[in-house]
Amino acid sequence: MTSAGEPDVGVRVMASVQRRRRGRGATRTHWALYLFPVPALALVVAFLLLPLVQSFQYAATDWNGYSATYKSMGLDNFIHAIFNDSLFQNSVVNTLKFTLVVVIVQTMLSLLLAVLLVKNSRLNIVLRSLFFFPTILSSVAVGFIWAFIYDPTFGLMRGLFQMVGLGALSGSYLGDQQAAIYWVAMVQIWFHAGQLMVVFIAGLQLVPQELYEAADIDGAGKWARFRSITWPMIAPATTIVVAYTTIQCFKAFDLILGIAGNPPGTALDILSTRIYTSFANSQYGYASAESIIFMAVIGIVVLLQRWALRLTQARE
Amino acid sequence: MAEKWGRRAILLVYAIMIVIPLLVVLFGGFKNIGQLYSSPLGPPVPPTGRNFTSLVTTANIGVPILNSTALTAGTLVITLFFGSLAAYGLARIKGWIGWVIWAALVLGMTVPAQTSLVPLYVTFRSLGLTDNLFGLILVETVHAIPVAVFILGGFMRALPRELYEASSIDGAGPWRTYRSVIMPLSAPSLAATAIFLFVIVWNDLLYPLFFTTSPSVQTLPLALLAFQGEFLTNYPAIFAGVTVASLPVVVAYIFLQRYFVAGMTAGATKG
Numbered sequence: 354m355t356s357a358g359e360p361d362v363g364v365r366v367m368a369s370v371q372r373r374r375r376g377r378g379a380t381r382t383h384w385a386l387y388l389f390p391v392p393a394l395a396l397v398v399a400f401l402l403l404p405l406v407q408s409f410q411y412a413a414t415d416w417n418g419y420s421a422t423y424k425s426m427g428l429d430n431f432i433h434a435i436f437n438d439s440l441f442q443n444s445v446v447n448t449l450k451f452t453l454v455v456v457i458v459q460t461m462l463s464l465l466l467a468v469l470l471v472k473n474s475r476l477n478i479v480l481r482s483l484f485f486f487p488t489i490l491s492s493v494a495v496g497f498i499w500a501f502i503y504d505p506t507f508g509l510m511r512g513l514f515q516m517v518g519l520g521a522l523s524g525s526y527l528g529d530q531q532a533a534i535y536w537v538a539m540v541q542i543w544f545h546a547g548q549l550m551v552v553f554i555a556g557l558q559l560v561p562q563e564l565y566e567a568a569d570i571d572g573a574g575k576w577a578r579f580r581s582i583t584w585p586m587i588a589p590a591t592t593i594v595v596a597y598t599t600i601q602c603f604k605a606f607d608l609i610l611g612i613a614g615n616p617p618g619t620a621l622d623i624l625s626t627r628i629y630t631s632f633a634n635s636q637y638g639y640a641s642a643e644s645i646i647f648m649a650v651i652g653i654v655v656l657l658q659r660w661a662l663r664l665t666q667a668r669e
Numbered sequence: 670m671a672e673k674w675g676r677r678a679i680l681l682v683y684a685i686m687i688v689i690p691l692l693v694v695l696f697g698g699f700k701n702i703g704q705l706y707s708s709p710l711g712p713p714v715p716p717t718g719r720n721f722t723s724l725v726t727t728a729n730i731g732v733p734i735l736n737s738t739a740l741t742a743g744t745l746v747i748t749l750f751f752g753s754l755a756a757y758g759l760a761r762i763k764g765w766i767g768w769v770i771w772a773a774l775v776l777g778m779t780v781p782a783q784t785s786l787v788p789l790y791v792t793f794r795s796l797g798l799t800d801n802l803f804g805l806i807l808v809e810t811v812h813a814i815p816v817a818v819f820i821l822g823g824f825m826r827a828l829p830r831e832l833y834e835a836s837s838i839d840g841a842g843p844w845r846t847y848r849s850v851i852m853p854l855s856a857p858s859l860a861a862t863a864i865f866l867f868v869i870v871w872n873d874l875l876y877p878l879f880f881t882t883s884p885s886v887q888t889l890p891l892a893l894l895a896f897q898g899e900f901l902t903n904y905p906a907i908f909a910g911v912t913v914a915s916l917p918v919v920v921a922y923i924f925l926q927r928y929f930v931a932g933m934t935a936g937a938t939k940g
Contacts, residue, residue, distance in 0.1 A: 382763050385843045389758025390770050393751045393814045400789055400811040401777040407788035418791065466683065469676050480680060482926055483687055488933065489918050491872035493890045494911040497897065498690045501697075501904050507706045509693065543686065551930055603781065607874040607890070614897060615878075628783050629878070637787050644784040651781060 411641035418637040430642035441643060443619055444627035445650065447534050451623060452602040452654065454538040460594055463546045467553030468583075481554070484547035492544070496611020499540045503527050527612065533620040537612055541605060549594045556590025557583070588666040595658050603651050624650070698909035705905050720909035728899070728906075730913060732885065733892035736802060737914075740877075740888055741870045743806040744813060745863055751810075752817030752862070753855065757847050759818070760825040761833055771822070778815035786879055793880065800881050805888075808876045813866050820865070820932070824858035825851065857928075864925060865932030868918055889914040 412430055416423035434441045466484060470477040487495065502509045503526035510526060526536045564582045573581070584591075606625040613621040616630045624647045631640035689710065697705050698720055699713035724730040755774065759767050789808070790799065798804030828851070836846040852859075874890040881887065887895070896910050922929055 382761065382767075383837070383843050386758050386761050387766070389843070389847070390755040390762075390774075393755035393818060394770055394773060396751070396807075396811050397774055397777040397814055400792070400807070401780070401785055401815075402773065404785035404788035404792065405780055407791075408784055411788060465679070469680055480684060483684060485930065485933075486691070486922070487687065489868050489922050489929065490915055491874070491890050491893070491918075493872075493874055493893045494694075494915055497893070497904075497907050497911055498694050501693065501709075501908075502690060504902075507709065509689070509709055512709075543690070547687075548933060551933070600781070604783075604875075607872075610874065610878075610894060611897075615894065625783055632787055632790075632879070637791070641787050644781075644787065648781050648784045 408641045408645060411638050412645050413642075414638040416638040417635045419635065423638065426638065430639050431646065434639070434643055434646060440619065440622070441627060444622045444624050447621065448603060448623040448625075448650070449654075451534050451538050451541070451605065452599055454535055455541050455602050456595060456598050456658070458538070459542040459546050459549065459598055460591070462542060463549040463594065464553050464587075464591075466546065466550040467557055470550070471554055471557045481547075481551065484550055486547065487544050488548040490544075491611075492605070492607030493611035495540065495544050496608050496613075499537075499543075500527065500612050503536060527621070530620045537605075537609065537621060540612065541602065541608060544608070545598070545601060549598060552594050552597075553587065553590055556587040560586045585666050588662070591666070592659065592662060595662060596655050599655055599658065600651065603647070694908045694911050697905055698912045700905050702903060702905055720905045721913070723906060724909055724913060728892065728896060728910070730892060730910065733887045733889045734913075736886055737871060737889040739802055740805055740809065741867060743802075744809040744870045745866055747806065747810045748813040748817050748866060749859060749863060752814050753821050753852065753859065754847070755814070755818045756821035756825050757851055758843075759822055760828070761843070771818075774815045774818050777811075778819060782812055782875065786875075790879055800883050800886060802886050805877060805880055805886065808880055809870050809873065812876070813870065817862050817866065820862045821855065821858055824855060828854065857931075860925070861928045861932035863932075864921065864928040867921065868929075868933070871918055 413426055413428070414423045415426050415430075470481050470484075501507075505511060505525045505528060508526070524532065527533045529536075560583060564586070565578060568578050568582055603623075604625055605623060606629065609617050609621055609623055609626050616622070616633070617626050622630075624643070628640050628643045628647060631643055693709055696711070696713050697709070699716035699718070701717055701719070704713060755770075759771050762770070793799045793804055793808070796804075798807060832850060832854075833846060836850050837843075841849070872890060873888075874894065877886075877888045877891045878894075881891070893907075893910055893914055896907050
């Protein structure tokens with residue numbers, strides 16, 4: 354159908370969800386059709402897009418959410434958050450550490466699992482549904498489960514370390530100021546690797562088998578096959594997985610509160626929990642400024658990733 | 670040969686890593702504290718039902734169960750109705766107007782919810798919609814609609830155009846075509862969307878935490894979070910709560926797995 358590596362594959366990866374079809378023919382649109390999107394559009398404009406604009410207005414004030422008066426702050430909220438607020442800076446660093454580890458490890462793991470389970474055998478289908486299972490649980494529940502597993506006295510993780518003879522290395526996990534965020538990153542991976550595995554499987558199943566047959570004739574090794582066929586061919590799926598994982602990480606709000614309690618300590622405070630804490634402390638103006646920085650950081654990270662991925666996906 | 674066993678070993682280890690935490694919870698809910706700490710992994714012998722009864726007597730879990738049910742049901746009904754209307758209209762509206770509406774809805778999906786939450790809270794407060802179930806349904810609906818339009822719209826655009834045209838030649842107006850032709854045909858994608866939203870809304874913590882405070886409107890995830898404070902390290906009680914809160918989603922997963930995977934992968938593209 355299409356030549357290898359065209360972006361077209363990506364559209365099919367996700368079962369044509371994003372496809373837009375241009376209307377053919379010149380028949381005019383029935384007037385009543387314009388009424389159909391009205392309820393949805395009205396809700397989204399009034400309660401999503403308008404508040405988004407207001408967020409920028411709030412961000413330029415010191416409003417506490419209740420008093421009738423407030424001071425105009427200009428860009429002071431932004432400047433304070435970025436340059437002076439160590440709690441905010443800490444949450445940015447934590448978010449980036451968390452996202453970096455999860456995006457790299459989870460993407461590799463889910464791709465590995467997808468490659469191992471790509472064939473539709475009965476056992477593979479059972480394993481896929483098992484690996485997908487954690488995704489359907491609530492983040493709060495998952496947080497509790499792992500808070501117990503990481504319990505430094507009774508938890509299973511300690512038992513695991515002792516079993517393999519590394520009991521001395523068993524630390525306090527979530528109590529460890531430096532490492533806690535990485536232990537939670539592991540939970541996030543346990544939670545969602547199976548979901549993104551399914552996206553990769555959908556992508557892998559679209560790779561034309563003839564390409565592998567041709568590679569076999571050329572005598573290509575496993576790694577060469579992966580590097581020059583699989584990886585470029587699943588590029589659209591990878592792009593989706595990486596972007597989705599990133600956004601999921603930035604929103605890991607529920608998981609953090611479930612595992613660390615509300616509000617979380619500084620070791621586990623990420624941007625989304627930081628914004629909530631500011632809001633809960635009635636710093637409405639400041640929370641809005643933080644949330645705008647949050648949006649900007651997500652945007653920058655996603656764009657950087659697209660650029661980096663494209664470099665690796667270029668076909669040799 | 671070695672490679673085949675290597676593959677199996679990886680899958681086996683990962684399967685164990687998935688299963689163990691789940692077993693800990695499932696068994697843990699039926700243990701007392703002593704049993705859980707002395708044998709976190711083993712089956713509960715003898716099992717106790719006390720954690721579950723104390724959910725009802727001490728934690729009054731009936732209220733959050735009802736609230737979560739009403740919240741999820743209300744959100745799903747409104748979202749699927751408005752979402753399918755919009756998706757249908759957009760599949761048939763030609764020209765730039767349709768494109769602009771689509772863009773506005775999709776923009777609502779790409780902007781992180783946190784960024785509009787504070788002003789939205791203030792608006793809701795002035796409308797008297799905070800701390801009540803109807804307001805919460807509205808908040809969840811507003812955030813769910815773009816996703817629903819996105820998933821359903823993809824499906825409806827893929828339907829053959831002749832389908833829309835044939836029924837208008839038969840004299841059916843847009844509403845009639847929507848109700849009698851398009852809706853029945855969309856059943857699988859409606860189901861996938863419904864499942865995807867069910868999991869999200871049932872498990873959601875963010876909006877209930879922002880928009881409610883009273884125990885009378887507490888949802889299950891909020892109630893779970895409150896347990897943590899209440900029971901401290903009484904993990905058996907917490908695990909019993911986790912089991913109860915997860916049960917509806919797990920049962921649905923067992924019977925409707927196809928739709929889960931379809932819905933949650935379609936939803937994943939929203940990034």
